[in-house]
Amino acid sequence: MENISDVELQIVDNEFLRQFETIIEGQKVKIEYAQQERKIFLTKLIMSDELIEKGYSEDFIVAVFNIIEERNIRLVPTSPIIASFMRKNRRKYKDLLPVGINI
Numbered sequence: 582m583e584n585i586s587d588v589e590l591q592i593v594d595n596e597f598l599r600q601f602e603t604i605i606e607g608q609k610v611k612i613e614y615a616q617q618e619r620k621i622f623l624t625k626l627i628m629s630d631e632l633i634e635k636g637y638s639e640d641f642i643v644a645v646f647n648i649i650e651e652r653n654i655r656l657v658p659t660s661p662i663i664a665s666f667m668r669k670n671r672r673k674y675k676d677l678l679p680v681g682i683n684i
Contacts, residue, residue: 590603590640590641590644591603591604592641592644592645592648594648598613599614599615599616600612600613600614601614601645601648603641603644605628605632605637605641606632606637608628608629608632610626610628610629610632610637611625611626611627611628612625612626612627612641612642612645612660612663613625613627616654619654619655620654620655620656620657620679621649621654621655621656621657622656622658622659623645623656623657623659623660623663624659624660625660626638626641626642626660626662626663628641633662638662638666639666642662642663642666646677649677650677655677655678655679655682656677656678657678657679658684668684
């Protein structure tokens with residue numbers, strides 16, 4: 582599985598469409614979200630199976646988590662892929678969850 586961690590992803594927060602987006606290997610990838618008060622709900626990861634198999638989904642998710650952490654807001658992963666990533670990396674990202682939410 583390839584890893585793009587050494588590559589800087591240029592992520593755009595498209596507030597009009599409520600999605601974080603970037604281009605990976607010429608393909609647009611997105612994480613859709615809904616925001617309420619000081620929480621952001623990550624609802625859907627849109628990425629080709631080919632890119633997911635190469636491991637790009639985790640790098641994209643980490644980059645989006647970093648943006649959310651910089652904004653000092655809490656995240657609720659409602660997308661199964663993002664929730665699964667959160668469970669695997671619980672210790673590292675548990676502080677991003679709202680109080681009372683367990684994944």
